[in-house]
């Protein structure tokens with residue numbers, strides 16, 4: 001799955017490798033990168049943004065996102081809808097920077113890096129990092145030296161990468177037949193359980209869901225109020241019923 005808004009360079013980075021980067025408001029390119037982007041959102045990105053904006057997930061999805069099917073994986077891709085004006089700014093960019101900085105998506109946190117997964121010879125997914133091709137970004141031409149692992153910590157990427165890896169276990173599900181399109185029913189299940197959490201909560205608590213899907217009681221009681229345990233239930237549900 002594509003999880004970055006720029007083309008990758010050929011340079012693959014390990015956690016202990018370093019790169020240079022410094023972004024600040026004095027640079028002439030400040031804010032120029034927050035426009036006209038294909039910016040895919042992961043389930044945890046959507047969770048953080050809709051909660052940070054205090055919106056119902058249905059409202060967030062219809063107001064701020066686009067939807068398409070990825071032609072390689074067959075999975076639904078939710079991406080941030082750029083404004084339809086001028087140079088197509090991100091709906092959250094302002095003169096002083098990102099209005100949702102505390103809950104900005106993982107691709108924005110990772111920048112100028114990208115992260116993707118590949119299947120190793122023994123069939124397990126393995127994540128790797130790479131430098132993005134960002135010729136107009138002045139921040140990569142000056143700046144501080146970062147180890148990838150320090151950048152992850154500095155940008156608060158820990159929970160984002162953890163949840164993205166959990167989602168990877170659905171994308172790379174062993175029973176998934178490569179190249180076979182998903183049915184409308186499967187696509188609907190993924191969208192509701194991963195991205196439309198407030199609707200999924202009603203499905204879990206207001207239907208017979210819990211009589212059909214065995215879920216740990218402790219997780220169930222946490223999921224009534226919190227989104228992360230609910231997303232956990234969503235992934236359990238997809239693992240058991242998707243393929």
Ligand code: SF4
Nearest residue numbers: 023029031033137139
């Ligand atoms: S330095 Fe790079 S990331 Fe920062 S504002 Fe400029 S283009 Fe964007």
Ligand code: SF4
Nearest residue numbers: 034090092093098108
């Ligand atoms: S979410 Fe914030 S950091 Fe990401 S593109 Fe929009 S304004 Fe820029």
